Amino acid sequence: MTRMHAIIVVGDGMADRALKDLNYKTPLEVARVGAMNRLTSAGASGLLDPIGPGLVPGSDVANLSILGYDVSRVYTGRGPLEAAGAGLELQKGDLAFRCNFATVENDLTVLDERAGRILDGLGELEEALRSLEFGGGHDIRFIFKRTSGFRGVLLLRGEGLSPNLSTHMPKVGCRADSVKPTDDSTEAERTCNALREFIKTSHEFLDDHPVNQKRRSEGKLPANIVAPWGPGKQPNAKTLSEHYGLKAACVAGVSLIKGICKLAGMTVIDVPGATGDIDTDTTAKGEAALRMLRDHDLVFVHVEGPDEASHDGNILGKISIIEKIDSMVGLLLEHVNLEETYVALLADHVTSTRLRRHTGDPVPIVIAGADVTRDEVASYSERMASRGSLGRVRGTDLMPIILDLIGKMEKLGE
């Protein structure tokens, strides 16, 4: 019997609500997505709730769920997933944070959450922060590593660290060091003090850095602080191989997804040109996926760009990156044989470009390949997907559906 394969393509935040600016259509309905529509014509469509109807997922829990994990059991915070993606090994007791390079005023009030989406000079800024590692005069180490664009990871290493902190993604108009303990323990207080010190010191180290002097002279926002959020310790999860005997690979630009996929025991590769933004090289990602398909059962391809465009309220940018994903889907369809390979396409959640945030709506999903029940849905969109033969399923249903199609699902009972 032919060995079956599957590719899952995820456009992060690619789905949307109808936009008044698009005459009450969604970006997917307006974008030219010929390849996605060919895939849809050949497949079974449906709606997928990343967690459940109305529940609003972050990208972390959404993608964990799509890979089959029960987030209520596995998820400990975003930090350790980002750290794994950045290649930082967590030791027992380490506390990991996702970080943003951000722009603040002198009193640490946030002016921009992403430092104007800084792309250049980040290596030098990272270098400047290295001397902060043992700078605290206490027994907690700070280990910082930048990942893609404005993103980075911070590990706190030491005894008795607590994730019970009120950190949140930096918000314009709020102070970058406004973190507080969320319980009365000495661990939380101690961790909070160390974190505040890291934040303040990062500002001292970065504010006058030559990279930022240059940015200011060019009228750009300086990356003059590092804001950590999403703390957590190492989660405990079975790999896809342990769970299902599945050999899987991941093609992704952002460290969050790489980290989730490492946790899942997948082969995680770095693709040159995969930036995690709307300028990403989707052709390179598609080619990498096809290479990975040769010796893996499942390839998970994640494109971050649509979410970034949506958070910026950038409708045209979103349409443009959707069209790039469409080209990538076209490339995949040219090179895979649907008799041997199933191709699934979905968003990990809806990001409303109007509201500039995630919402709890279901996303459209299509699965094409030999054995699926083709339906009459011929275009890939939020509106049409509900008419498909898949009906309405949940994030955690996807992995069993795919595994069943490629013949890797164990029978329950006898």
Place this chain on the structure above:
Amino acid sequence: MTRMHAIIVVGDGMADRALKDLNYKTPLEVARVGAMNRLTSAGASGLLDPIGPGLVPGSDVANLSILGYDVSRVYTGRGPLEAAGAGLELQKGDLAFRCNFATVENDLTVLDERAGRILDGLGELEEALRSLEFGGGHDIRFIFKRTSGFRGVLLLRGEGLSPNLSTHMPKVGCRADSVKPTDDSTEAERTCNALREFIKTSHEFLDDHPVNQKRRSEGKLPANIVAPWGPGKQPNAKTLSEHYGLKAACVAGVSLIKGICKLAGMTVIDVPGATGDIDTDTTAKGEAALRMLRDHDLVFVHVEGPDEASHDGNILGKISIIEKIDSMVGLLLEHVNLEETYVALLADHVTSTRLRRHTGDPVPIVIAGADVTRDEVASYSERMASRGSLGRVRGTDLMPIILDLIGKMEKLGE
């Protein structure tokens, strides 16, 4: 940003199965429901299982579920919900029952479960039962209060009361005092004895009451017994405000729904003319809903009438009350701005007019408002709803979906 609101309109038992007498259409398909159809054209339709496919809900668990409660954890019985709706405060240990005024023969065999849907003289009958409170010669107090129409509430107050009793809604042909303990405990036996005594004594007090003498002389059925059912102690549930920071109000005629909404921490108002029957004043209810909308995030409007008509097998009555609900929906649509307010319409369960009981079918639901994915469904009915963009959801999904639309849903993960 505009503050968003929502109205949820529930027609109790409004959905039905196809009826031979209606040429295999349902009452919703035959009734003139222009406003419901306009709402449907502007919205997203779907099917909703109050609990789950095939599961037959009482109105208590159906409406709890629609308000987002996991009934397997919250529900302790119908009695305490009815008591809360009647304004009776349960003390610790109190056992609450829903009651019907009913008609029995001399040997207490039930002739009519609702005493001919008695409407007049109920205050005098309630008064007559007052002297029963300490009448038992034991240390259990009986506290009875009538609510709307033939309905009432009984509290047993004392030490060691047990809800483990075989009570059920009175049934024609069965004895009204046929209650038994369902376990071997002395508590259940003692409670059962007290309850039997209440039932028998109510018959003694009511049978020859002047109100019933008059009813008999007019050829009406006497309300000559009180039949308690649905025992339970005080449930423990978070309010909608504690859960979601939601300020919600309830417009309902029957004490069960008022009680559920009190448990949920909602503002519960009395609307003159809201009778809980097919003669209810739906215009007054619509106007009350619009008033409540001014200072609440969510208004829950419940109309009991269709369920009552269905239990009576009254097809024309059901069509007529559905058309009254349609007028109310029309009034709401005239006065709300769908850019700021979401309007949802559903039934809490199917009541089959042929079978004169609830069934486990899904109900049609439509949600209209700014950001929903409009579909091509243009009429509100059991049959068309399955073609809508909502797919098939569950009762407990409704509150998250609505909360997400009005921007009150917390993100899971980051």
